[in-house]
Amino acid sequence: MDGNRVLVTGGAGFIGSNLANHLAETNDVVALDNGYLGTPENLAEDVEFVDADVLDEDLPTDVDVVYHLAALSSRQMLEENPREGARVNVEGFVNVVEQAHADGCDTVVYASTSSAYGSRTEPSPEDMELEAATGYDASMLGRERYGEYYNSYYDDLTCAGMRFFSVYQGYGGNEGHKGEYANTISQFADKIASGESPVLWGDGSQTRDFTHVDDIVAGLVATAEHELTGVYNLGTGEPYSFNEMVDMINDVLGTDVEPEYEPIPLENYVHDTCADISKIREATGWEPQISFEEGVERVCAPYLDSE
Ligand SMILES: NC(=O)c1ccc[n+]([C@@H]2O[C@H](COP(=O)([O-])OP(=O)(O)OC[C@H]3O[C@@H](n4cnc5c(N)ncnc54)[C@H](O)[C@@H]3O)[C@@H](O)[C@H]2O)c1
The missing domain is CATH 3.90.25.10 (UDP-galactose 4-epimerase, domain 1)
Known part of the structure; x- marks a missing residue:
C-alpha cells in the first residue's frame, strides 16, 4: 500500500505505532491517540501525531484508509471502568466510521479480539459461535456487529475486523x-x-498463539489492500x-x-x-x-x- 493518506487511531499504542511507522515509509500517515496508554514517543518522525479522542466530533478522517486500533485494550480496564470501556470501544468505533464515511473514506480495518473464543486447544474458526465472557469481549463483539451492519448499509465502504491472537x-x-x-x-x-x-x-x-507484531502489521495492510469485509483471525495456528x-x-x-x-x-x-488462519490466508495470501x-x-x- 503506497501513496495513500492513512489514519491510524490508537496510533501511539503498541500495534498502532508499529503500523503507523511501517506505513509512513510509503504513505502520508496520521496517528491519533488520546494518551490513555500509548505514547507519541513510539512514533517515527515522519508520522503526524494528533492528540485527540475517538469520541471527538471533528476527527481527521479525510483519508483513504482508516485503521481503527484505539480501545481500552484489556479485560481489566473494562472491569475497572465498564461504561467508559463501552463508550470508547463501541461508540468510539461508530464515531470514527461515521466521520470517515462522511469524509469519503471507503476502507476501514479495525481491531477486534480472539479472547471471545474462550479456551480452546483446537484452531478456532471465525464462524464459531462466540460468548462474551467479559466486558472487553462484549465491547469487541459489539464493534463486530456494527462492522457487519456498515458493510450491508454503506455500499461505498468496506469494513474488516481483525481478531488478533496474543501480539x-x-x-x-x-x-x-x-x-x-x-x-x-x-x-x-x-x-x-x-x-x-x-x-x-x-x-x-x-x-x-503468540503472534509477532510484524506479522500483525502485514496482515492489517493485506486486509486493507484487498478491501475485505467481515472478520478475520490474525495468529499463527x-x-x-x-x-x-x-x-x-x-x-x-x-x-x-x-x-x-x-x-x-x-x-x-x-x-x-489457537487461531485457524485459513480464511485470511485464502483471502489475501498472508502467512505469518x-x-x-x-x-x-x-x-x-x-x-x-x-x-
Ligand atoms: N495486543 C494484543 O495482543 C491484542 C489482542 C487482541 C486485540 N487487541 C486490540 O488491538 C488494539 C491495539 O492494541 P494494543 O495492544 O496496541 O494496545 P494499546 O493499549 O497499546 O493501544 C490502544 C491505544 O488506544 C489509545 N486509546 C485508548 N482510548 C482512546 C480514546 N478514547 N481515544 C483515542 N485513543 C485512545 C491508547 O492510548 C493506546 O495507545 C486494541 O483495540 C486491542 O483491544 C490487541
Whole structure:
C-alpha cells in the first residue's frame, strides 16, 4: 500500500505505532491517540501525531484508509471502568466510521479480539459461535456487529475486523508503555533478564498463539489492500505453553531462572488459544513469517545487546 493518506487511531499504542511507522515509509500517515496508554514517543518522525479522542466530533478522517486500533485494550480496564470501556470501544468505533464515511473514506480495518473464543486447544474458526465472557469481549463483539451492519448499509465502504491472537514485540520495541498489560512473553523476558522469577498462573501448561507484531502489521495492510469485509483471525495456528516460553527465554538469554507458580486468580480464565488462519490466508495470501523461536530471539536481543 503506497501513496495513500492513512489514519491510524490508537496510533501511539503498541500495534498502532508499529503500523503507523511501517506505513509512513510509503504513505502520508496520521496517528491519533488520546494518551490513555500509548505514547507519541513510539512514533517515527515522519508520522503526524494528533492528540485527540475517538469520541471527538471533528476527527481527521479525510483519508483513504482508516485503521481503527484505539480501545481500552484489556479485560481489566473494562472491569475497572465498564461504561467508559463501552463508550470508547463501541461508540468510539461508530464515531470514527461515521466521520470517515462522511469524509469519503471507503476502507476501514479495525481491531477486534480472539479472547471471545474462550479456551480452546483446537484452531478456532471465525464462524464459531462466540460468548462474551467479559466486558472487553462484549465491547469487541459489539464493534463486530456494527462492522457487519456498515458493510450491508454503506455500499461505498468496506469494513474488516481483525481478531488478533496474543501480539508481542518486547519492551525493547514499542510495547514498553503497556507494562503489566504487555504480553506475558515481554513481561517474562524482562523479569528473567534481570534475574527475577516470572510468576506463572496455574502450572504453566496454558498455551497461547503468540503472534509477532510484524506479522500483525502485514496482515492489517493485506486486509486493507484487498478491501475485505467481515472478520478475520490474525495468529499463527501454532501455540506454545508458558513453561515452553520460559525455557526458550532462558535458553536465548543463557540464564536459568525458575518461574514461580501461583493459583489462577481470575474467573473465566482463558487457558488455551489457537487461531485457524485459513480464511485470511485464502483471502489475501498472508502467512505469518516469524516463528516463535525467532520471535523469542527478537524479544531477548535488546537484553543481550546491552550486556
Ligand atoms: N495486543 C494484543 O495482543 C491484542 C489482542 C487482541 C486485540 N487487541 C486490540 O488491538 C488494539 C491495539 O492494541 P494494543 O495492544 O496496541 O494496545 P494499546 O493499549 O497499546 O493501544 C490502544 C491505544 O488506544 C489509545 N486509546 C485508548 N482510548 C482512546 C480514546 N478514547 N481515544 C483515542 N485513543 C485512545 C491508547 O492510548 C493506546 O495507545 C486494541 O483495540 C486491542 O483491544 C490487541
